[in-house]
Amino acid sequence: MRELQESLKRAIKDLFNVDVEPELTRPEEQFGDYSTNVAMQLAAQLGKSSREIAQTLADKVQYAETVDKTQVAGPGFINFFISDKALLDSLNTQPSKELDGKEILVEFGDPNPFKEMHIGHLYSYIVGDAIAGLLEASGATVRRLSYHGDVGLHVAKAVFGLRELKKPRQGQEEDTAIEKEGYLGKAYAYGAKKYEEDEESKEEIDKINLKIYEGDDPQINNLHQAGINLSFDYFDKILDLLSINNDKRYLESQTIPAGKELVEKNLDSVFKQSQGAIVYEGEKVGLHTRVFITSKGLPTYETKDLGLTVLKDKDYPQASRSIIITANEQSEYFKVMLAALAEINADLAKKTTHLSHGFLSLTTGKMSSRLGDVYPAMKLLLEVKAAVHEQYPDSQVRKEVTFGAVKYAFLKHRLGSDITIDIEESISLEGNSGPYLQYAFARANSILQKVDIGQQAGDDSLTLQTGERSLTRKLSEYQEVVVKATDELMPHHIATYLYELAQNFNRFYESSRIIGDEREVLRLKLVESYAQVLKNGLQLLNIPVVEKM
């Protein structure tokens, strides 16, 4: 593809004395393997008809080695038909590691301790991990980070509850993380109830809130830490099920000193006093004003997040990029925070990218976080698990199918807008689903297991038949798709591609005998190549791959 692009570029220079980067796209199969619209772009500039330009160019490039034929179509497209040999050769090219040597921070998940992890966090974790995987596939060293709110009224309520109810006993090894979390939930519910109903308790909780802030009461500190530990044990359990790594956790309370210092240092330059509070006037850059330090002198989330960027920078000074993934309700907020940061430390702000995902809802059941009525992450996982077990009681790989189904159901959607998941559909295990892809791999793998792929030389002069060529063509797109998904930080491109690839293979498989056929050598190579690409793609999304189902 690079060669084609280069020879096209040279031809344009030679013929018309114009410097352009011709864009090559993948047209529909009937129109060839690559296509360019460069003639239409040049038409106005050169004062010639686009078809005429296209024809001149097509004639010139026709003699490039890898091109079988060219064709001018429609208003002036040039279509390139690549030779079978060149197409097959392109399957062996190594992926380009364009991020080799770079260190990139990716923050995602961010569930709050003392609260239930809900499906929104699950979505964030899965999407963030896939983005991290994309960057790793391009050679980057990725640090998976998360940030957790360990201060605030909700925490004080839970700590109060922990104190009033019985403390969790040490050494209860048989407790599962789920039960511990249930305990924490009870403590929170107890504290929240008391806060509403009992004036004395309310005062006490407010006091605890302040103590957590100041961190100078040993008993409160212990309870606070115990609660955090319980939560993180539970989060770890879920992450472990999902095979998601978490390199480092930051706590909101840790970010306060750095954040406050930054705001105070830049008071009167970046930040302004207003009505007793310290604010950043976002209007000057087309945004809105936000409070960084309240009139009571307490730092808001804005200040803490500012502090977090400082902490990350200190921990990972070599990082060339920092990506933060949250729900999109925080989009506007992040713009303001980053605008303020840009005035303080332009380099740091420039490195930081905020990405957001939409709300996740389920067609069955309701999830309204406004009412505090959240759908727990674990509940969803257990439901999918139960359904898989029911449908495939004898399967040896139910766990892989469960997590493959959940992850793929989330990842196939474009990042950004709200999505609705139908649990029934994602576990129905057919159609555009994770298990379909897992099955598609297992099937190919099964064929490969049956034969010994030796060093049999293929017949180079063989012309590819329709199904073979279609599959080969699709396989050759893989690297481009990875680059696109990485550039855009959009893992769904991989999901969409893998599904189309699997469909393409299944079509080929249905109509083409592989083992025992006179074209066995060639076809086995295609199957092998297909299995490899599918496996790479699934692994990149961190979707489990199984040899047998």
Added chain:
RNA sequence: GCCCCCGUAGCUCAGUGGAUUAGAGCAUCUGUCUUCGGAACAGAGGGUCGGCGGUUCGAGUCCGUCCGGGGGUACCA
């Protein structure tokens, strides 16, 4: 009120300037059914791409406007 995002088939979504017929999956209907794994494949029906106007050789895609939905909008995160 102002700012941001979204509106594509009954449902869930791809497609974000290019190709006479806008693509998938689910659901509905019909085939393949002595199979290298049928968790599959082939086919049918189903769309004024929210409305209107504009830019362009070309608009689901860009611009304007209206309608509808979601989010944000100073001391929550």
